[in-house]
Amino acid sequence: MDVKADSTYPTGLIHAIQLDGQGGLIPCDEGINKIWQEREKTVWLHFDYSVATTVDWITEHSGLNEIAIDGLTSENSRPHILKRKNNVVANFRAINLNPESDPEDMVSLRIWTDGTRILSTRRRPLISTKEVLESLERGEGPQTVPELLINWLDAITAKQESSLSRLEDHALELEEADFTSSNNDYREQVSQLRKVCIKLRRHLSPQKETLNQLATSNLEWLNELDSLKIKALLDRQLRCLENIEMLREHSILMMDELNAIDAETLNRRTYVFTIIAGLFLPLGFFTGLLGINVGGMPGTENPFAFWMVTALCVLFGAGSVGWALAKRWL
Known part of the structure; x- marks a missing residue:
């Protein structure tokens, strides 16, 4: 549910909704300044931080301190988490599944939440965000902000697993290929696979520490079940990193085999x-x-x-x- 272009909302606002507590959403038809100040309402504001009006609104109307504002609007996209009492600022990375994009060209997601309200920013669209929003529109989405955050991270992790599964299939095809044939650019494909694995590992490795810190943060609005769900996401993230490392090792072995074939031919x-x-x-x-x-x-x-x-x-x-x-x- 995107904000209409002719609305009085800031041009950088992507959507502004309230959770109805039943898995659905309520559009924010009134001014977001008033809704945001009503701390008891479960509000989700999602911005494009590359738009100047986003920075202006967050600075003037969000009520957040400079550290939180910088975490939501800076270009630094390294996954990390900052906690102050029950307020959390967290940066996450997701694999880029936008059309004509490389998977290793990561999409950064920045989130601030106090357990009741959530303010998030991004520069490029994230398919996982769209899926969470569509589940709310169907009335099958999260009922609380902690559930929203967990479902969001679950969708991001699922996209990682799906992308890595495709990489594994491609690596299997290369392993079963006849490297002695001169009609295919196997060396270039194996080299590209290795580069993708190196980039993914570099970008996603810090995310496991971010999830670990979130699971052990002892926030009042995260109950024991929520912490267990985040730990389950952490386990899946670790498996993703292990699969990336396995793919990298396979690419090294395939490159060694190609070099051995070339040496034998010479x-x-x-x-x-x-x-x-x-x-x-x-x-x-x-x-x-x-x-x-x-x-x-x-x-x-x-x-x-x-x-x-x-x-x-x-x-x-x-x-x-x-x-x-x-x-x-x-």
């Missing part, structure tokens, strides 16, 4: 050239000896001398090849 070709050079070395010496320009060379007066030398060379070459075959050099 050695085989070098060996053949060496054998050929060894076979022709005596012939080269023999023809060079007959080509010296000194007196007394035998056969200079015999009209059949050239053909006799040619026959000797052919016989010697055939004998050398036969000897190499007998020694199993060829």
